[in-house]
Amino acid sequence: MEYVLDQLNGSAATSDSDEIHLLRDADERARAYTATIAGRRAWPAREALGVLSAFKEDFPQSGMTAEDTLRLLDEVGSPATSASTGPNYFGYVIGGVLPAAAAAERMVLAWDQRASTFDSSPVSDAIETQAARWILEALDLPRTAGVGFGTSATACTIACLAAARRSVLARAGWNWDRHGAKGAPDVKVMLPETAHVAVIKALRILGFGLDNLIRLPVDDAGRAIVEQVPDADDLTILCLQAGEVNTGSFDHFAKLIPMAQARGAWVHVDGAFGLWARASSSRALCDGVEEADSWTADGHKWLNTPYDGAFAICREASDMATAMSSEAVYAPASASAQQNLTLEFSRRARGIPIWAALRTLGRDGLRELVDRNISQAQHVAQRLRAEGYEILNEVVLNQVLVRAGDDDCTQHICRAAQESGVAWFGMTRWEGRPAFRLSFSSWRTSQENLNRLVELLVGLFRDTKV
Structure with missing residues (x-):
């Protein structure tokens, strides 16, 4: 017990210095992750998922260093995250966290x-x-x-x-x-x-x-x-x-x-x-x-x-x-x-x-955020409908409920889109049949992201017709 406490505490000066250094390292890693959000896969690659086995360790007897724990968390954990805080994630009504928040x-x-x-x-x-x-x-x-x-x-x-x-x-x-x-x-x-x-x-x-x-x-x-x-x-x-x-x-x-x-x-x-x-x-x-x-x-x-x-x-x-x-x-x-x-x-x-x-958004910013996402949903629904997709709902808010012909085709397109890493959204069931749901709620999503989403879905839909 004394050994463990000595490891954690050391001298007061050393402990304070080590703590600040560790927090600085964590902050730098977090900033590096945030800087790459826009370009990250919406869903992690299979290789990244495969190395998650690194977390399957025996409970250590003496304990690892905090630096090593942080390194493992970042180097193995970060590549295996879904980029749900990014601009290409359209599942579960998840917004990308505002910088102020x-x-x-x-x-x-x-x-x-x-x-x-x-x-x-x-x-x-x-x-x-x-x-x-x-x-x-x-x-x-x-x-x-x-x-x-x-x-x-x-x-x-x-x-x-x-x-x-x-x-x-x-x-x-x-x-x-x-x-x-x-x-x-x-x-x-x-x-x-x-x-x-x-x-x-x-x-x-x-x-x-x-x-x-x-x-x-x-x-x-x-x-x-x-x-x-x-x-x-x-x-x-x-x-x-x-x-x-x-x-x-x-x-x-x-x-x-x-x-x-x-x-x-x-x-x-x-x-x-x-x-x-x-x-x-x-x-x-x-x-x-x-x-x-x-x-x-x-x-x-x-x-x-x-x-x-x-x-x-x-x-x-x-x-x-x-x-x-x-x-x-x-x-x-x-x-x-x-x-x-x-x-x-x-x-x-x-x-x-x-x-x-x-406080950061204010009334005007909050209204603009919600208005923009509603407009994005309506825009994507219009474009997908024009390409032959069935839009199952009147798009009054930020949800677009989609079906691509038969049930097998709908499920295939959803799986293929998820695996592509270009965008992520999930399956649902509506009136007893499969459909997929696109949710627009992130402040990060731009017109460019909408274009990539539509291009992905149009390409996948056309492939099923070949």
Whole structure:
């Protein structure tokens, strides 16, 4: 044990010098990686994937040097990354991290704060409080709403739906915190048949039971059909979508939300990427969404922040604060502290890169980013349609759903494109058949990148006709 500590510590002066040198080396390697993003393969070459076996080491007895560990991480790891932060990645609605957000992330890592309360990190509390205000302004949601910064849409949906269940049961006179599920009134959950897996997972974890969910029929764009939504009551949670994952379509908020709330239901909106349309010239797509009771959205998608950056928003901040409360005698905190708005008690300040992105973009920059990606999606859809591809959705947002004739041809083209390294996008299924989905959400994607994508797809399509 003493040997290990001596290795790590040495003299105070040596330790400080070694630490700075190591961090400088890491920063230089990171800068070199960033400098090559535009020219990297969108998906790693087979050779790079093959040498990942270098990480299959026995657990060392004495430990390796930090320098050697960093070298292995970079020299073997970097070539095997997908260039998801680059301009040629069109899968999963992944944005390329904005420079301001990436730089802020580096500072947050150096600070190493427990960003749970003001007492544990005053700076984190101040900045995340400001970030929450700006999110509500950017999305034009109720300014008094509570905002919790979580790891993902899944985690944030758990927080919102936990608050929803607790609230509707409280109105029925049931104390969920004290009495739990045993004997509780039944809470109905209604959601579109096309609801995202993150919502399904959250409901499953919360114990609603998949067989108990009321799946709503949807139209050919994946939207809940208003006329076929059953009557709600004050023990109902209605989950709607801002940006269906395949088509990018929006549920009819202006009709469905008032209809459900008139009967006392709670309405939650899954807006992982689509809610950002509120900040764009296409905000009419979201008309009425501001009347919901809770919302979730990601920063690490269309806002182009680092991963682990999402947020849960509740109209009544107290609903989320009481549902997520994690008071401890040794760590008292206000109701608005992040430890009382999210799943995590100890947490990193993931709202700071979101603050940095919003501050750097401003209202105009945010609108231009979203507008440009929507325009890019429409441009590519038009060009592919002209070349004989079938575009399966009305391209109202940043999603283009594509089929290339028969199913085998569609799957072959997707696999070939992935292996080419020129671009990456993924397969999906729509109306029971294979299709592939192009997502436009990166600030790095230029017209040149669009041209390369179209040329690749046109060439692959023509090859299948030979």
